[in-house]
Amino acid sequence: MKLVPHRVLPWRLLALPPQVRVRAFSSTPSHLEIKPVHDLPPRLRPSYVPSPNNTLLNLQWPSPPRNILITKKKRTPNITASVLEFISHIRSTYPAINILLTPETAAEIHDQLPFSVYTYENVSDLPDKTDLICTLGGDGTLLRASSLFSHAESVPPVLSFAMGTIGFLGEWKFREYKRAFREVYMSGAPDTYATLSDSLGPPPPPPPTSPSDPLDRPLSYADIRGKAMGPNRTARILLRNRLKVGVFAPDGSRIGNSGDTYALNEVTLHRGGSPHLKIIDVYINNRFLTEAVADGMIISSPTGSTAYSLSSGGSIVHPLVPSLLLTPICPRSLSFRPLVLPANTPITLRLGTKNRGREVEVSIDGQTVTQGMGVGMEVRVAGEEVKKADGVWEGGVPSIVRGTAGGGEDGEDHWVGGLNALLKFNYPFGDQEGG
Amino acid sequence: MKLVPHRVLPWRLLALPPQVRVRAFSSTPSHLEIKPVHDLPPRLRPSYVPSPNNTLLNLQWPSPPRNILITKKKRTPNITASVLEFISHIRSTYPAINILLTPETAAEIHDQLPFSVYTYENVSDLPDKTDLICTLGGDGTLLRASSLFSHAESVPPVLSFAMGTIGFLGEWKFREYKRAFREVYMSGAPDTYATLSDSLGPPPPPPPTSPSDPLDRPLSYADIRGKAMGPNRTARILLRNRLKVGVFAPDGSRIGNSGDTYALNEVTLHRGGSPHLKIIDVYINNRFLTEAVADGMIISSPTGSTAYSLSSGGSIVHPLVPSLLLTPICPRSLSFRPLVLPANTPITLRLGTKNRGREVEVSIDGQTVTQGMGVGMEVRVAGEEVKKADGVWEGGVPSIVRGTAGGGEDGEDHWVGGLNALLKFNYPFGDQEGG
């Protein structure tokens, strides 16, 4: 795969404020550096607007997004080439956009780019600077991108491209990237408002500006000519609710210094390398349910229902079912079936006193977070509420899904598509007819 | 078990309007007849009011309920004795109440009662005359009571007593019947309003009356002295959402003349007595999902998740998770796992053309509704929405659950209790310790 050369169309240049233009296209070596995330303008927060007859939400930017975090699957050369192609397209088409990369990716590719990129030292700086996340890889890539925001209540929208692997989370095919990015970028432009305004109300106010910093001047859709895509092109959002996870030591003190952690897929208690089964006390709604003797226990979101929970015998739960899954791992019982509970149910898993001398391992989204937790430790979980009491939708991981806002016959339900990919394995065995 | 004799406390008599009193306690033979349901006053419709911090609803009668439908498990002598005891208590304590029975029960017991009872010829008369349903038996008894309202959009509240069998639906123990009935009867009395009024708003208007019919004069809680139970005693309601099921012939015409049927547990397509597997086309959201080769297919409500769906490998879903379950029965595929979908998902099951000459059987809540359905027939299902767009809760089967409205430490979650009964079987096999 060849790197698409840097190329800017004249009419687009004119639409941009001069400061941005100059800065963006300067190609002196001094600019080809990796810049700190602190230099970026503050994050733009979009609204998520319900549409009638559709369970998905409409993405509405107050002004065009500027800071794009791009993550990719590791150690896969042809994905690196795709990332370079993607970045080049974005910068040439939307020159005001700033490219934010993980430290590894920045180090790997920045010298192949004729402009500066941004990176961070501490993931805690990302939530205030990232307008949009784009991932290129598989479900695991999105999962890792999400984990960069595992301590943030508000995650930016995620546009994820599946690179060759079948998954439930990577919504878009990479060959669609130009159309997909434009759809997201323009979602909220005036033409869209005009058509949607009746049902959606007025657009959100523009973000606060600091006049002294030209970079911080928000771009306006009015500056971008000729890009009206019509209301059907509004990007659609699926707010995937996460799990809010707290891990507590036997003395009640919290493990980890930064409050709750959000998990997109699941939190797992597991015996790990110990050959001994764990005896886990399970509490639902703060009431004792049962003592599970098992290799471990999974608490999963609907999004995670097609990951580890499915391997352990859990059902497949659509991401729009507000629920939590409690799935035992290899239980020493014939009757402990997976449970599906309301999303707001508090669940506590406790390593009971019968586990004398035994330790357990806690993992969040496939990353081991604590080892050697002993008797008395607790994992407390509740689902994240994505619809607030005042009717505002926020929280969760806002995933940009394929298909049109209007839905209709020609729309696509990516989840059913992913399910079909699973169920292509639904080929009947044997000879079903008996002829 | 002995029949408690007919006995009325004087102070209670005084509280009643004279007409009712006379009529109720007349014991001339001419009154000991079985009367038609048409003679009953019209149904009182309660409100279901959300309470903060609680996922259950509060029951609020506009005025005391009058028409009580009582159903019982068949062919079980000691349950018949309990029914007689229950009826005698109600009539002696709340003399204005009219007892409505199924034709079989009325025939079986009316001559053991010193007052008239009501029955019906056609179940379609019940929805307009039944204020409250009381069931004595097991889950199956409630299921059958619910099926009497399978064509009604609005089902009266159900107070169900478990008679010896462990179940998920029969919430109350029979020995609690006096307290339980009073809690339901008084739910909405002035003392309750006084306390709840801030959050709950004004009580619902009293029902329309027809002055010419003394029976139709609504009883007022003001007529009943000394029964204030406080707001914590408001009966709590779990609105169990049902499935809306339509069965269609290959030519698109509806099978059955009375519109959609509501199922509390599940609708099932099954090969029945035919030894041949069925080939069932499954559509979700009007999009083709897969062709299932199986003994059959279950679409279940969360309430039904602990019935047939569980036998077929489905997960256990809490009744407050707004969802539908799609569970294959003995699929000829290793990969067709049970699915949990949003409650408002339209699902269509279609007997595809490959089933040349084969027929299928459709059952709703365990009752066979059609046999001999052939190629091209369709079952169309969607979950019932129990929260309307205007925020009013209605629809579903309003189940009166145990525990106090305030919840709290001493409240009980019947579902977790039922689960515990299942999970008492969560006794670990073998010797888990290896010592």
Next chain:
Amino acid sequence: MKLVPHRVLPWRLLALPPQVRVRAFSSTPSHLEIKPVHDLPPRLRPSYVPSPNNTLLNLQWPSPPRNILITKKKRTPNITASVLEFISHIRSTYPAINILLTPETAAEIHDQLPFSVYTYENVSDLPDKTDLICTLGGDGTLLRASSLFSHAESVPPVLSFAMGTIGFLGEWKFREYKRAFREVYMSGAPDTYATLSDSLGPPPPPPPTSPSDPLDRPLSYADIRGKAMGPNRTARILLRNRLKVGVFAPDGSRIGNSGDTYALNEVTLHRGGSPHLKIIDVYINNRFLTEAVADGMIISSPTGSTAYSLSSGGSIVHPLVPSLLLTPICPRSLSFRPLVLPANTPITLRLGTKNRGREVEVSIDGQTVTQGMGVGMEVRVAGEEVKKADGVWEGGVPSIVRGTAGGGEDGEDHWVGGLNALLKFNYPFGDQEGG
């Protein structure tokens, strides 16, 4: 697919006894009839000889097989064409062979053949006249062929060709038919004996002959020149053990007049069209095991483990594991796991007295054998022993499997192949790497 014209090579004609030659190639209309099975010479019974280091047996004919029963999948035109091609090849290459067809197939194709075929009115005539069975179709075709011998203790060897469908039983690809048939036909020829004689002992004695009937003169391998294939080409046999099934009325009398029935796959008790669960008492080794509340119960052979039992959650059992599977169908219990028992374990399923007024359906290999069986009826099953006390292997369904008798690196295990076809569905879901 074109019918291969009738064509005989001269050298082969010379090798045949004149009677057969004349009779076989007479093409006067009077011979193109469908002849009765009684006209055929008696069956030849082969030996099954164990080979060291191999769990399969070697097929050894006393003299070349003469009566070939050919069955095919119904209602599939291109299989009919293949059957015609197959028959033409056999008759032109091995003119002494008699073609025996089912009545339906005989009626369908006999007028497209330039020689007479045989058929039967009563399946009970088949066991004494059939040397070899060839099936063209899927697993169901072999299953139906096997059911023609469901009352016979000794089933002839079966050569089965899979016609397009993936299965576990259809061993051969149709395009291999010439080589496959020759391998089977020659299995036991002198060259083979010469090489195998040390380990195998002397060949079985030739069958008894009736000199007055020229048709009954056994063909000798000495009459067939130039066909030595060497010991590695001996056909290999997998003796699939069957289930011996007896169905008994509540009074202990046997249902059906012809003794035990043999099932190749499974016997099933099922609720059939009744919506009610059955309560089935299960006895193992004549001791009560449990009372199963279920849709039904399957007792399966290892061969049947990839059929209905697999749909119901049973394990996949290799056909060489001498065992029976007891698999519940949709049990109303969370703990009734499928059991695998020694092949000689007597199992009894009894419809207990709690099933008042309920009936059950019994099926053998997918065919309903009794309906309306009521309380007290019993199904008694034991596996067939294929190795007799005196070390002789017989019984079961002798399936001719692909691969060489010597096994070795280039041999194939058809079962693993069928498993691979199942496990091609073993494609991992999701993105297993997390990169």
Next chain:
Amino acid sequence: MKLVPHRVLPWRLLALPPQVRVRAFSSTPSHLEIKPVHDLPPRLRPSYVPSPNNTLLNLQWPSPPRNILITKKKRTPNITASVLEFISHIRSTYPAINILLTPETAAEIHDQLPFSVYTYENVSDLPDKTDLICTLGGDGTLLRASSLFSHAESVPPVLSFAMGTIGFLGEWKFREYKRAFREVYMSGAPDTYATLSDSLGPPPPPPPTSPSDPLDRPLSYADIRGKAMGPNRTARILLRNRLKVGVFAPDGSRIGNSGDTYALNEVTLHRGGSPHLKIIDVYINNRFLTEAVADGMIISSPTGSTAYSLSSGGSIVHPLVPSLLLTPICPRSLSFRPLVLPANTPITLRLGTKNRGREVEVSIDGQTVTQGMGVGMEVRVAGEEVKKADGVWEGGVPSIVRGTAGGGEDGEDHWVGGLNALLKFNYPFGDQEGG
């Protein structure tokens, strides 16, 4: 529980050779030591003789057993008391018997005994010195006793007492210990031979003796008067076949210095503490079956089918079914069902090259045997053959089962009993009747 004091009946003393008597009852402090296993006479090897109409074998000692290894569950005080009671009974009733204990048990209890006990430093000394094993505890106790012989081809018979826990392996109740031990001890005494001799042939020759060592003079049943129990009292043996496990490094060298290890329950490959799934290549009969992406893989004996394999979804397999189970642990595939293979099937699990940088953990019977095994390592397994080519039964773990040799109506099948204990959980959920 009180320690039964040391007490010897006179008539029994007379029956013993004087040397043994003197040595055994000396109670000078110098004898109350822990002696080395080397001082014991050599092991007596019993025969296992098939009986007609019974799948179990009859135990036949050449002369009374002398060296008894006793193991017990750890850290359970009341079991220690039972062990003391048991030992005291044995020594007082059968004074010639030598008590062999594990080092821990010897250290714990030897000063509470008025005679010397034996112990070992190296488990490799046990197979040549142990006539009989008695275990007091649960399934885990027997499992650990069996693991003391995990490098021995021939395991002594095991008499196991279940101490309070339900299990599949602990056959006897402790309160039966006197009868149980006598039955085992006398199994093969002359009266037994007299009755069984026709079917069983001559008794095995007495063991070789070294006349210089009085201890090595074999005891004869003729020395023991009055103990004829009749043929029905012959102890019955279930030979539980084990798994023969070899672990190999990527370079083909064997891990561990002592050849194959025998597992009674299972060998497991598991991801252990690593959060990453393993990619395991599975070979059956030296042919590639599939690449499994999973938490791990279990190869289990039928005995182990009710342990870890059952937790992972495997079927329950009777210990007399000669088979191996291949059960995946949390496979990332919907179609990888547990397999049951012939006992002599070679299975290889290989950590494929896709696991770059990942390690796996190997456990045998719940004990981790290797950690940190990397890409290319292999586990090779085959079932142990317990019936040799010459018709002799040996190998496996000879478990002494309850019940009489004649079987019959009053015999008991311990396995069905254990299954009942599991299936007591077969209590139906919900209300199966629908009344």
